[in-house]
Amino acid sequence: MIDVSHRIDGRDRPAPLTATNDFVVKFANVNGSGSASANALFAKSILRMGVPVAARNIFPSNIQGLPTWYEVRVCEAGHLGRRGGVDLMVAMNPQTFARDVASIEPGGYLFVDSTKPPPHEGLRGDITVLGLPLTAICNAAYSDPRQRQLFKNILYVGALAALLGIDPAVVDALVAEQFKGKERLIKPNLEALAMGRRHALETLDPIGLKVRRADAVGDRIYVEGNAAAALGAVWGGATVCAWYPITPSTSLAEAFMGYCEDFRADPDGGARAAIVQAEDEIASIGIVVGAGWNGARAFTCTSGPGVSLMQEFVGLSYFAEIPAVIFDVQRGGPSTGMPTRTQQSDILAAAYASHGDTKHPLLFPEDPTECFEMAALAFDLADRLQTTVFVMLDLDIGMNEWLCRPFAWDDSRRLDRGKVMSHDELESGKPFGRYQDVDGDGIAWRTLPGAHPSRGAYFTRGTSRDPNARYSEEGPVYVANMERLLAKFETAKALIPAPVFRPAGRRTPHGVIYFGSTSAAMNESLAELEATGIRLDAMRLRGFPFSDEVMGFIAAHETVFVVEQNRDGQLRTLIMNEGGVDPAKLVPVLNYDGSPITARFITGGISTRLGRGGA
Amino acid sequence: MTYITKPRLHHPLLQPNALGFTRRDYEGKVSTLCAGCGHDSISAAIIQACFDLDLPPHRLAKLSGIGCSSKTPDYFLGGAHGFNSVHGRMPSVLTGANLANRELIYLGVSGDGDSASIGLGQFAHAMRRGVNMTYIVENNGVYGLTKGQFSATSDKGSKSKKGVVNHDQPIELVGLALQLGASFVARGFSGDKAQLVPLIKAAIGHKGAAFIDVISPCVQFNNHPGSTKSFDYVREHNAAVNRLDVIAPRKEIVVDYEPGSVERVAQHDGSVLTLRKLAADYDPTDRAAAITHLQAHQAIGEIVTGLLYVDPAARDLHDYLGTVETPLNRLGDAELTPGARALAAINQSLR
Known part of the structure; x- marks a missing residue:
């Protein structure tokens, strides 16, 4: 066992970070080491403290042996996108140690297994090292090699919970829930948690990052x-x-x-x-x-x-x-x-x-x-x-x-089966032509196989056919059908969920379009941008085809940023193609390195393009 | 006109079946295949089989891939829904249709290009899953719609119409079906309707994956000397293992056979398969023996036909999945949507 604290002797050492309910913890593990459930336990215990978290697995295409990370953003303000940067690194993987240490914010913390001295390479003077001899503790407490490995994970959860001030009762209760039905596993896990907690409190100094009970989760689900x-x-x-x-x-x-x-x-x-x-x-x-x-x-x-x-x-x-x-x-x-x-x-x-x-x-x-x-x-x-x-x-x-938000269901809602002509309708003599647009919405009626003994049967094919499903290669017949399919797509516009608008407080020539998982980071970025005086009308797209409302938003702004997580601005291309929009008007902001987009990235991208410097 | 509807004139002397339908009620549109095409004979055999079995046409669903053979479902059972799907992918489409409604009878029609080349994988997996279907390959050893290329069932050494010799080993679909666990395997010849119609009837009555390879000469591109899929060649090399009669459920067995010359197999639907033996000691319930017999006779250039294998107690995909008896496409909101209370409990478990 060695004391690693003496290594920290940097001259310009910044003050250790202090933050309550607003920091990022990242776990660096080896894939297949059983860390996932322990890390999830850590994240969920903070949630049970009433503090929102956003947790992300960053894992390789591999079952065992390659590096994997788990990043937990703790944020009472409720920002659920990736923040970027790490305040507390739990470095359990020697393979990635150097770059894990390098990713810590100045003044941040490094939690290590101090059984063996950590590699010199990459150690920094501007961070606080928290060492616990996890392997040594587990080797002393357990004889089974698998237990030694698994409980090491639980041990660090106990230690971190103690350092961050997470109520032990919350963590213990979660363990009991997690192993419901496998009760014999509860006791050893609780013991491992307590062991980690005790060692941390006895041997480590308090740190500046804290979790404090809050009421910011509400009825939300995870x-x-x-x-x-x-x-x-x-x-x-x-x-x-x-x-x-x-x-x-x-x-x-x-x-x-x-x-x-x-x-x-x-x-x-x-x-x-x-x-x-x-x-x-x-x-x-x-x-x-x-x-x-x-x-x-x-x-x-x-x-x-x-x-x-x-x-x-x-x-x-x-x-x-x-x-x-x-x-x-x-x-x-x-x-x-x-x-x-x-x-x-x-x-x-x-x-x-x-x-x-x-x-x-x-x-x-x-x-x-x-x-x-x-x-x-x-x-x-x-x-x-x-x-x-x-x-x-x-x-x-x-x-x-x-x-x-919790899931909700209206019990009066009925499944919409669309235009399926029933046996009784066929029996009553209702006319049927599989590809006839009788309602003017481009959608024709269909029948299901076996519906009626003598009516409604038709032949389905991928070849061109007439409104009565008969094979046809006549140009006008083909064109009429293709036009009807376009009319159907027009009908779809009204059925796709409408975009969600988030207008700036006051009139602005700038808009931003985003969609999908970008939402969390975008919401945070909009707040950041507003704080620097950049106001944007925002529109979150929820589907395609695009309604007139979507095109109206674009028309109403001089410049519209399109934030996406791909290289080529695919949504932007789709908008240009479908709406005939001038490409110069749509400014791409593109994150595509494989990690979820961050507010920092969006804010930086938009600020730069508006000439306000990078963030 | 790119389609032709058949005039619905019925000869007054046409005999109706038990449902009151005549053979004409089982027909479809006029075929657009070449005159003399083997495939049209197979369509006629399907029509005859369905008529004989007193099947309501609308209770069948007929599915196919792409190619000459896959066009044929438009030419029989006009009262049934049909689906001309994607090249080589009939088995998956049929599997999905079958999952949606287990009550219909599923007839899959395919060709050797469709099933042995582009669709070999789907053919294999439909067999091993035991999809309850009758899977007919109209096998002519040639790509007809694209004018005469070899298919994967062309025999090694056989010659194309242009005189090119095929050097690739043929894919033996019957042998594959046996190995993959198909519970009904037969081979017929489009030129022998008397043999083919009972095979189709038995396959329709079979519960599970029933496969029939039907050698069906292409009069346009593969009916010349040097071809092993020509009418003449198949007639000369046909080695039938048995002759099948199918006695429908609840029908009295009136035909009397010489003792020892027949084998009776009762199928799941109650039909009885009566097999007159042509090959001595051929046992159509022995899968391994069937494979051996097939390979031995293939090696001497014979085309083994007849009911090659049947497992009368076969189960199907729905049995394996444990699905409810009610067709899934008839389940209503109450059976499908657990509702708000169940969702509230889920929410609670996620906090």
């Missing part, structure tokens, strides 16, 4: 976007799920399986949902299209590479007019790209998926609550519009737990 989307699929009436494993969407299908066990078992134990792990993404979407054709609500969940493979079927869904829902949990592209990093880089691939002239409705949830709402809505839209609807999550929303 949940991953993928789980929320899966719940939305259950409440939205999905009965068929076909999927192929791909990060970061896998947990959506797995969550759906779990929720179906809870909510989709009939009294005799029969399953009211069919879930198939398909052989690939093409089969996944094929199953979804087949089920949609036959009147079941069906979805698949995937990421960019899967969307690439699904293109042909999405075109079929568009042209043959078959409902389908695709959850695209976006990750870093192109190709295999950065499978475990986040981006919003499938916007164009989804909006214009497939060869030929196609376009598809997209929904952009900003957090798990909207993942739930838009998931349920997507099934209504797909049935109503008889086409593929994409719900565009990303890894940041999908795989991280977010603090967000």
Whole structure:
């Protein structure tokens, strides 16, 4: 055991950071070491103190051995985007030690396992080192190697909770909840927590970062976007799920399986949902299209590479007019790209998926609550519009737990099955022509296989056909059908959730457009910008196609920043293409390094472009 | 006109089946395939099988991929919904349709390009999942719509119409189906309707993945000397293992066979398959023996036909998934949406 405090002898050492309910803790771990649940316990205990947190897993495409991080932003003011920078680094991974230490803010803290002396390389004089001999303590307390590893994680949670002033009763209660059903695990975990706590209080000096009880969480829930989307699929009436494993969407299908066990078992134990792990993404979407054709609500969940493979079927869904829902949990592209990093880089691939002239409705949830709402809505839209609807999550929303509004459901709400002509309607002699626009909204009536013994049968095909579903390559017939599909897309504009406006306090020539997971950082950035005198009218897009309101906002401003998490400004391109907007008017602000966008980045980008210097 | 509707004139002497339908009620639009195409014979066999089984046409759903064979569902069962989907992807679309409504009868029609090349993966996975369907491959060993390229079922050494020799090993779909766990495997020949119609009837009555490979000569591009998928070649090399009669559920067995010459297999739907043996000691309930027999006879250039394998107690994908008896597409809001109270409990668990 060594005392590391004597190493800290820097001459211009800044004062140690002091902050209450407003700091960033980052854990550097080795993948597969069992740190994830301990780190989540840490984050959730702060939440239980009534203080909002935003926690993010930063992990490699690997099962064991590579570096992984967990970043917890503690923020009583409620900013849930990444802040950037680290105030307290819990450096448990020798592989990344040097760069982890380098990322600490001046005056910040470094928590290390002091059993062995930490590497000299990278140690700084302007930070406070907090050393606890975690390995030595665990080796003395446990004989099983796995226990030694796992309890080391719990030990540091106990120590950090003590240093930060988190009520031990809160942490203990969470452990009891976490191991409900596995009661024999509760006691050893509580003992490990207490051990960490005791060692910290006995051997370490108090630090300047504190968690103080607050009342800033309210009735909000803490949940991953993928789980929320899966719940939305259950409440939205999905009965068929076909999927192929791909990060970061896998947990959506797995969550759906779990929720179906809870909510989709009939009294005799029969399953009211069919879930198939398909052989690939093409089969996944094929199953979804087949089920949609036959009147079941069906979805698949995937990421960019899967969307690439699904293109042909999405075109079929568009042209043959078959409902389908695709959850695209976006990750870093192109190709295999950065499978475990986040981006919003499938916007164009989804909006214009497939060869030929196609376009598809997209929904952009900003957090798990909207993942739930838009998931349920997507099934209504797909049935109503008889086409593929994409719900565009990303890894940041999908795989991280977010603090967000509780889910709500109106029991008077009915699933909108769209225009499906029933047996009785056919029997009564109601005229049926599969692709006839009888209502003037571009949406034709459909029938389901087996609906009626002698009426309503038709042949579905991806080839051109006339309004009565008969094969036709006549130019005018083809054009009339394609025009009707455009008319249907116009109808979709009114069904897509309206944008959310956040006007500046006073008139400004500058606007900003953003969407999806950028929302948290954008909200914080708007406050920062306003504090420096930069006022922006903000519009958060919630879907595509864009309504007149969206285009009106752009027309009403001289300059509109478009903040996105991709290289090419894909949403900006979509706006230009669909709205005929002058490219010079739309100024891209683009973060695409794979880490979630920060308020610092947005504020810096916009300030610079407005000539007010970087932030 | 790019479509032709058949005139609905019925000959007064056309016999109706138990439902009062005549054979004409099972027909579709006029075929646009070449005159003499084997595929049209298969369509006729499907029509005959459905008529014989007294099936209400609208209770069938017919799905296909892309190609000459995949066009045919428009030419039979006009009263049924059809779906001409994506090249090679009929199996997944049919799987989804089947999941949505387990009560309909699913007929998948595909070709050798559709199932053995671009769609080999989907073919394989539909077989191993046990999707309750009749999967017919109209196998002509050639790409017809694109005018005469070899397909993956073309035999090694066979010649194209232009005289090019195929050097690639053929994909034996029947053998694959056996290995992949299909619970009903048969091979027929479009030129032998008497053999084919009972095979289709038995496959429709089968619960599980039923696969029929039907050799169906392409009169335009693969019916010449040097082809192993020509009418002449198939007739000369056809080695049927049995002759099948299908006795529908609840029908009295009136045909009398010589003792020892027949095998009776009762299927899940109550139908009885009566098999007159043509190959001595061929046991159609022995999967491993079927594979051996197939390979031995293929090696000497014979085309083994007949009911090659059946598992009368087969289960299907719905059994494996444990889905409810009610078709999923008929479940209503009350059965699907857990409501606000359940959601409130979820919220509580997430705090």
